[in-house]
Amino acid sequence: MTASTPEVSRATARRLIAPLALAQFICSFAGSNMNVMINDMSRDLDTTVQGIQISITLFLLTMAALMIPAGKLTDKLGRKRCFVLGLAIYGVGALVSAAAPGLWALIIGNSLLEGVGTALLIPPVYILTTIYLSDIATRAWAFGIISGLGGIGAAAGPLIGGLITTAISWRAAFLFQALIIVIILLLSRRLTDPIPPQPDRPFDTVGAVLSALGLFVLVLGILAADNSVPLMVTLVIAGVVILVLFFWWIRRRERTGKEALLSTSLFHNRMSNIALVTQNLQWVLLMGTSFTVSAYLQVVRGHNAIQTGVIFTAATVGLLLTSLLAGRLAKRFSQRSLIITGFVLCVPGVALLIWLVAGGSNSWSFVPGLFLIGAGLGLMLTPSVNVVQSAFPEKEQGEISGLSRSVSNLGSTLGTAIAGTILVANIDAGGTAYGIAMAVLGILGVVGLIAALLLPRTKVPAPR
Incomplete structure (x- = not known):
């Protein structure tokens, strides 16, 4: 099944992308669910908040650093083979993390094995979707589901992680990931590789x-x-x-x-270049806010995992609402307009997280800001991916998928590293450190808005 094959039905498309979308969900979930386990994990593993931050950041960094090479490997080893191999490595990493006796084992299991597994399995998600679905509008619809589940996984990670940690243990959250991996492996049995691998292709x-x-x-x-x-x-x-x-x-x-490894011609497309910047900064905002607010609630205000997760429900609800509306909105508004509107919602959301939180000790003061950020991200995560992927032909999908995912995961890494470092380094300052970290994220959100305004007004196919 290639770009030249007849269009598949929507029901067939759903069966094809089900394991791919679930894979994106669990990888995004893994990037944020540990944020609500900071106190529990640091106590059980005899480490510090900084130690857990390093583990989270190294997981995201491993993904970002290996995504481009992994995307290129799909041509050599085959897309489904890389997908299944990535799932297997990820599953082993989740089990190692669940049994970790110390921070060193968590870094091996979560930061390295899960990071490597994610880097291998994510590029095939987008490459296979592109190749399976020849119709541009159907492809955009599929990207919407996959990217939407990725955003939901990241936004719902704190709530799900908090529920599991409070009800059972933080270790059970990694067993949950391993269970999802098994389900994806079962669902992926029906997947085939539309294009034969090229083992002799140079790397x-x-x-x-x-x-x-x-x-x-x-x-x-x-x-x-x-x-x-x-x-x-x-x-x-x-x-x-x-x-x-x-x-x-x-x-x-x-x-x-x-x-x-990477064709420099990929950077000759102005629309794609700017969309990649917006993609990066969206994940900076999502993961930076997730870590900063979670760490502040637990370390400074003394909230437990479930209390922190419940507060983050506001972001999840906002993201779900706009994600569900994104398909309809894409028919009425351009992809560019949706990306701009997303940042227009996110920047005031960050401002509210600073202003309302500084003005009182009520934990519900976090809700309006988190809701706006979630709503803004739900609007623009899919359009940014669609703009980038649709800018290139099928033969370049391996490279652009690797680059696109690397840029997004680098955004997650930078968000956690920059905002997290500012907060953790000055954690004794409490609200002041929190305010500075969020202000930096707000400035980066403004940069994202400026980038979105610079996007060309070229028409990009929207989901049907």
């Missing part, structure tokens, strides 16, 4: 190492901010230098006629 190993190392060192520098400013500056500069070297390397390979 740019040097490019893969440079891209992963550059991102890793850059984010490590941000995490080092609360320990040593000179070390932070050194690592950030080193990360930028390595990434510059990566782009020089892939450009050099292209000029000599060799296949590079």
Whole structure:
């Protein structure tokens, strides 16, 4: 089944994307559910809030750093094979995390194994969806479901994680992930790879190492901010230098006629470039807010996991409402308009989280801001993905899917690393540290709004 095959029915499309959408849900869930377990995990594993933050950030960073190489590997190993392999590695990581005796085991299970598994399985989700569904409108509808479930997974992660942690244990939350992985594996038995793998296709190993190392060192520098400013500056500069070297390397390979890890032609599309920026900043807002508010509620205000999760229901409700309306709205408004409106809702949401929380000790003061942020994200997560994916032909879907997912996961990483580091480094300052962290996220939200305004007014197919 390729882009040239007849259009599939909506019922067939649902069966095809069910395991793919569920995979996106659980990976996004994994990125946020630990936020409500900070106190429980740090106590049981004899570590600190910073230790849990490092584990969460390393999980997100592993995904972001390996997403581009993993996207390229799908051509060599096959899309379904990478998907199933990623699920298996992720499942093992979840089991290791559930049994972790200390922070070191959590980092191995959650940060590394689950991170590697996610990097392998996510690019095939978007590549297979693109190849399976030849009709552009149906494809956009499928992207809406997958991206929507990803957003819901991230937004509902604190609530589900809080319920499981309070009712059973934080370890049961990882067993829950392993159970979902088994279900996805069963559902994916009916999936086939529409395009044969190319095992002899060359793989740019040097490019893969440079891209992963550059991102890793850059984010490590941000995490080092609360320990040593000179070390932070050194690592950030080193990360930028390595990434510059990566782009020089892939450009050099292209000029000599060799296949590079990433085609520089992907960056020649202005609409896609700007949409990638909006994609990145959406996840900065979502994951940055999730970690900052969760950590503040637990460490400063003394809330338990379920209390924190319940407060986050506001974001989940907002995201669900606008996600359900997104299909209808996409028929009346352009993808660009929806992305702009999303940021217009998110920025005041951040402002409310600062203003209302500073004005009182009532925990419900978090609700209006979280609701607006959730509603804004529900409006724009799908349009941004649709704009990026639809800007390229089928033959480039492997590369653009890897780049798109890497950019989104890098946003999740940066949100947790930047806002989390500001809060954790000054946790004794309580409300002040919280306010500064949220203000930084608000500024980044304004940058996202400016980027959205710069999107060309080109028509992008909307879901049917």
